[in-house]
Amino acid sequence: MIPFSNLEASSRVWVYAADRTFTASECEAIEQKLQNFTATWTAHDMPLQASAKIVDARLIVLAVNESFHAVSGCGIDKSVQLIKELGATYKVDLFNRMQVLVKKENQLVSYNKATLQAELDAGNVNEHTLVFNPMVQTLGDLEQSIFVPLNRFWMAPQLKFSVQA
Template sequence: MEFSSHSRVWIYQSDRKLTDAEVLQAQVLLDNFTAGWAAHGHKLLTKAEIRYNRFFILIVDESQAGASGCSIDSSVNFMKKLEQQFGISLFDRFNLAYRDGEEIRSAPRHQFEELLKTGRITTETIVFNNLAQNLTELQTKWEVPFKDSWHIQLFGDLVN
C-alpha cells in the first residue's frame, strides 16, 4: 500500500523500551485499531508501526478521507488504553529520546539537561523529533542531530 508523502503522522514515544513480545502484541492491537479507523463513516487509509521497540507511529493518508476531530480523539483514547495495558507513558512530551551508540534512550527534561552539561549529549547526538507532522518529515526530520532539531532552541545554551 503506497502512502502519500503528505500523509499525516502522529508519533507516540514510550518512556521505556518494550520487549519483543510486547511489540508483537501491541502491533496486533494497532493493526486491529487502524483496520476500523474511520472519520464520519469513511474508512481511513491508515497504517501503524512500532519503531525501535519504543515509538508508536500512526499514519493517515488524507488524500481519500481526512482525519476528523472525532477520529483523532478515538486514536488518542486507543493510545491511552495501550498505556494502561503495557504500563507505559506515551504522552510525556518532555521525555526526550536520543541515540547513545546503537541504543535509543530517553530521559526526562532535567536529566537530558544534565547529559548536555556533562557532554554525554552533544550537537551531533541524534535526537528524535516526535513533532513530525507528515510522512516526509518522518523520513527526513525525525532522527536528526541535536544541532538541527527543535531541541536546540530549548537547550542550546547548555551545549559545550
C-alpha cells in the same frame, strides 16, 4: 491496514513515544492491536487509508492518507483512546512531551531537560547526537527527519552547548 510504503508522503502522522522500551512480545501484541485498529479506523463512518508501526521498540506511529479521506476530530479521538488503552495495558506513559529520546548505541534513552543538560555538560552527548523529533507531521517528515541532531531539536535554544576548540 495498508503498508506504510503504500501511503503518500503527505500522509498525516502521529508519533507517541513510550517512556520505556517495549519487549519483543509487547511489540508483537501492540502491532496486532494497531493493525486491527487501522483496518477498521473511520471518520464519519468513512474508512481511512491508515497504517501503523512501532519504531525502535519505543515509538508508536499512526498514519493516515488524508488525500483519500480526511480524518476528523472524532477519528482522532478514537486513535487517542487506543493509545491511552495501550498505555494502561502496558504500563507506559505515551503522552510525556517533555521527554527527550536520544539515540545511543542503537537504542533510545530517555532524558528530561535537566538530565540532558547534565549529559551535555559531561560530554556524553553533543550537538550532533541524534534525538527523536516529535515535530514530524507527515510521512515524508517521518522518513526524512524522525531523528535530528540535538542542535536542531526544538529544545536546543534552552540548552547550553560547550564550545569546542
